[in-house]
Amino acid sequence: MSHPTNSDLAQGKAYSGHGVTVYYDARRCVHVANCVRALPTVFRPGERPWIQADQASAEEVAAVVRACPTGALHYVLTDDGPEQPEDITTVTLVPDGPLVLRGNLNIAGQREVRAALCRCGASSNKPYCDGTHAQVGWTSH
CATH class of the missing domain: 3.40.5 (Ribosomal Protein L9; domain 1)
Structure with a gap:
């Protein structure tokens, strides 16, 4: 089974922080707002840039991005690469x-x-x- 690569998932606008880059594809966002509720120091819809990935650890940011149900958010960790799929679909x-x-x-x-x-x-x-x-x-x- 092959896993998604950086180029496969890195769609949308990039927001870089310490050890992580978050990609946001606005066309896929339906504003569930899991990100805003879970990590308001990073995901700030009233500010520009609205994603400030350096305001939390890379692991915290990645965990919140994984909670995005639509796939509007993806991440790439500097040390570990792109987000990997869950084992069970x-x-x-x-x-x-x-x-x-x-x-x-x-x-x-x-x-x-x-x-x-x-x-x-x-x-x-x-x-x-x-x-x-x-x-x-x-x-x-």
Whole structure:
């Protein structure tokens, strides 16, 4: 089984800190805000730059990035390389929301470790969820 490489996952804008670089792909963010709640010293949506990766240890930043369900955030550790997939692939249906995947994924030819896929059909960033389901009133019932 091959694991994602730095070039596979390093998409979006880069924010570097001590021992870690965080990549943010705004097109995939649906503002779950796990990052902001877990580490507000690093993830500051009201400031520019909004990610200040040097305000916590590389390990703390990496742990919070791994909690991002959409894959909008990824990281590369200076000493250990890119984020690695979880050993077991999981699929979670979010009520009235996306299909959330974690594991060693290949989606539309792109290597991923986490992704939220559109279920409503209205996303402008298919196959990824962009939060449009809430705007169009889509439900999974």
